[in-house]
Amino acid sequence: MSARDDHSTPATGSPARWWHRLADGRIQCDLCPRDCKLHEGQRGLCFVRQRVGEQMVLATYGRSSGLCIDPIEKKPLNHFLPGSSVLSFGTAGCNLACKFCQNWDISKSRQMDTLMDAASPQGIAQAARDSGAASVAFTYNDPVIFAEYAMDTADACHALGIRTVAVTAGYINPEPRRAFFAKMDAANVDLKAFTDEFYRQQTGSHLAPVLDTLQHIVHETDCWLEITTLLIPGLNDSTAELEAMTRWIAGNLGADVPLHFSAFHPDYKMGDVPATPQSTLTRARRIALDQGLRHVYTGNVHDAEGGTTFCPGCAAPLIERDWHAVLHYALDAGGGCPHCGTRIPGRFAPQFRRGLGRRRIPVRIAPA
Structure with missing residues (x-):
């Protein structure tokens, strides 16, 4: 009801x-x-x-914990309007209980006073248009918990030609899942690990609903999907687990879904866990490629190879990145490789237009 x-x-x-x-x-x-x-x-x-x-x-409808202009690569999305700017927006709260949360001051907030800005769906869409952003990302905390607000904002954005992005853990039931992702143009889903034990002990949730969400997005929507896994030393970075996870992605979602391995830094309730060494990210990327995935990236580190989009046909570097900055872009107008014609999966604009780069610019919405 x-x-x-x-x-x-x-x-x-x-x-x-x-x-x-x-x-x-x-x-x-x-x-x-x-x-x-x-x-x-x-x-x-x-x-x-x-x-x-x-x-x-x-309780948080129409209220924001902050809005900023970011590069789309920060979400991270590497195959969705590369180089463009995105208006990032969030509220407060979360339906997971991750001990390693990197945005805990927002997602774990129990103080509605952190929501300082009134932000109507129309106001958010207009702010994105006025700032030159190509999309609005529902992020910082999980948009699943403010689904009605995000969906109304998506409608307002689409009316102005602005696309929408969900950055989410994907922990949602089937009926709202269908309604929510039907409104999204792209999503980055956190696949936090590939064991239910990790999900239960470290996030207070379960793995199966997240896998269901990933399959729903790929097989039943037009929403572009990319996946991020934050690698935490000793908890979800074993070779066996990474092989099982990437084998499942290749077999159930397809080899073209981009996968991002990101480096953990000590935070929230895991201040005593060491940061992820770059060698772990490099190993994880190699495992994923060996399992057949074609587009695997490393994040939160300077890694030229791990940040580059390579043509799966001829191996030419097509989009070169340094962290969130696009250094070189060589796709043709149809999103294909100019050397061999192989089409790169994703959502690409006919012409590459660089956004604001790595700058992060706060945005305020004028009172209605």
Whole structure:
């Protein structure tokens, strides 16, 4: 049942979708596999979906924890409008409990006061257009938990010719999954590991729903997918696990899905775990290539080879990068290799137009 079906707007927050009443009087949230069951006034683990009276509301609708212009490569997306600028936007809260969260001050926030900026869907779309951004990314915290807000913003963006990007852990139930990713032009999904043990112990969630999300995006939507795995020393970087993960990606998603291996740095509850050595990223990339993946990248490090898009046909370097900066771009107008004609999978503009490079520019939305 959707709160929008038969209830008026509550005094606090915006009506939420994907919930139903239980026989014992509680309300169950149906957005993600946590299935939080709430009494009056309680919030789900994400902290932004709350029971108010006999309905559920999204407490962060129309409020932002910050907006910035970034290079699209920072999401990271290497095959989606390379070199372009993206307006990055988030709220607060998260439906996972990752001990290694790199954005914990936002995603783990329990203070709605961190949401300083009013940001309507139309205001966000207009800010993106006015700043010259080619897309808006729902990021910083997981957009799954503010799905209604992100979807309304996606509609506003599409009306102005702005594309949309979801940066997410992919922990979402089937019905909202279909509605949410139908609104997204691209997604980077965090595949945090390839064992359920890791997901349970380090994130408080499960692996299977994430794998379902990855397959849904590839096989049932037009949304462009790239995957990121943050390699944490001793926890998810073994050769056996990386072989199993990349074999699964090649077999179930296809060899053309780009995979990013990113370096961990000590943060949040894992301050005593060492940073990922570059040799681990290089090893992971080689394993993935050996398993048949064609586009594998290293992130959070300076690595010329690991940042370059190579033609799978003739091995020519086509897009060379240094971290988030595009140094050289050689694709033809059709997104193909100028040397052998092999088409590179992705979403490429007919002409390469460099955005703002590695600069990160805060954006404010004028009051309505």
